[in-house]
Amino acid sequence: MARAATTSDPFNAVAEPRRRAILVFLAGGEQPVGAIVASLGLEQPSVSKHLRVLHKVGLVRMRRHGRQKLYETNAAAIRPLHEWTEIFRKYWEHQLHRVKERAEAQANRVRAVETERGKS
Amino acid sequence: MARAATTSDPFNAVAEPRRRAILVFLAGGEQPVGAIVASLGLEQPSVSKHLRVLHKVGLVRMRRHGRQKLYETNAAAIRPLHEWTEIFRKYWEHQLHRVKERAEAQANRVRAVETERGKS
DNA sequence: TTGACATATTCCTATATCGGCATGTAATGT
């Protein structure tokens, strides 16, 4: 079997760096395809293909406006990713806490040594 | 050109559902490979391959213990993903806010109508 | 050393991409 399809879940869709760039660009509000092409310096067909993937998984919304199509990031669709990473928050916070504790203990030891030096 | 390598960045590494399952399983603490195999019902070679990918991008740490190898999720390596999703938080919160506002406006209209009914 | 246990690697095949190029389609202006 091959790799998982990008069209089936947001985790795969977001794995592409260019698609992440597009999502960030479209987060602030609607933009026509041409603006993405110009701003990110990608080929137009490439942008269309990425938008197709993003649209299929619901990460962007589309609206016709004359001859252009306006795309916008659907931020709510990113929440599941956010929530998945949240699972690990308590663990990395715990790690940071321990790093901090060790640093403080080390600083105390250094201070103790220097105090001894000052005495002698 | 083909798809981006899973070994080069955490976004791709995490795109695989089984790898996400492994990361969650190993978040709480060290576990030998056999425990992953037993718990997630995957083939042993498959688990080894996934662990190899996760290890290359720094998402898991490994330690020898006798004839087994203990793996553990490196939660800190997930922070970049968390921070990327965090970019969109304000937008989805804004969306939720507008949904809430509309719901309240609707509720007020309903109440007004019912008050009128009570009067007549 | 031999054997058993735990994990890793290799070989193979099928497939889902991704980029580039050319072409198709839809909406607008004259």
Add this chain to the structure above:
DNA sequence: ACATTACATGCCGATATAGGAATATGTCAA
């Protein structure tokens, strides 16, 4: 109707997988 603008799609080639089966490596125990 015709040309133009704005996107989308189809085809091609290259490649990075993921799974399955078999095998290799490494470690401990007797």
